[in-house]
Amino acid sequence: MSEPRKVILITGSSSGIGAALALRAASAGYNVVVNYNSNAAGGESVAAQCRELGAEAVCVRGDIASDQDCRNLVQQAEDNFGRLDSLVNNAGTTLFCPHSDLDGLHAEDFQRLYQVNTIGAFQMIRAAVPLLKQQGGTIVNVASIAGLRGVGSSLAYACSKAAMLALNLSMARELGPEIRVNAVCPGMVEGEWLQEGLGEEVYDLVKAHYEGKASTGQVMNCETVAENVWFFVNAAPNVTGEHLILDGGATLPY
DSSP: OOOOOOEEEETTOSSHHHHHHHHHHHHTTOEEEEEESSOHHHHHHHHHHHHHTTOOEEEEEOOTTSHHHHHHHHHHHHHHHSOOOEEEEOOOOOOOOOTTOGGGOOHHHHHHHHIIIIIIHHHHHHHHHHHHHHHTOEEEEEOOTHHHHSOSSOHHHHHHHHHHHHHHHHHHHHHTTTOEEEEEEEOOBOSHHHHHHHOHHHHHHHHHHHHHHOTTSOOBOHHHHHHHHHHHHTOOTTOOSOEEEESTTTTOOO
């Protein structure tokens, strides 16, 4: 009898990094819980592509800012597949405001970004822990270089991702040995999300700037970030509490 397929739940997987990871997991023999908040067509398309790769996949709407939605996502994994092996906290949000513009941010901005980027990740972890412990599972948090360097789309975003990294450390300590918890910290990731946020002209300037700083001469894309998340999903049993900087060497110390 063949081994049952492992199951991965990826928040925010209707496009971008999450979608790339869903396809990577499906191609490696995992069944997939695809999550979207507003992009139903994207979520259903990703789930269909996973099925074409031989996986079973379900597409579930859920806003991770809602604790009930988080619990429902995990319940869907259990109801459809009877298990959960990996949770990837990929869903996130931001706003664009120069760090120097202190009057451009309000308490509500911080609260909205923390509710998704930090509290949402915590709620997903809390909901998933009982099921993950049954398998000896893994959690990967998609943080950001912003949380380490105090840079990025806004101060509120950087702070929310720094808090996510604190969550990563605490959960790695407390959930072991049954569950391993790690994070990736992408720098600039080329693609539509950042193009829309920055506008085409600024996006091209920022991309050229980061390519000039990167020792590889490249910024990340959704597929390369997904590949490094996949590394942590399948890393050795003693790898936990780590974060991996993914910026092509742009922030290497001199």
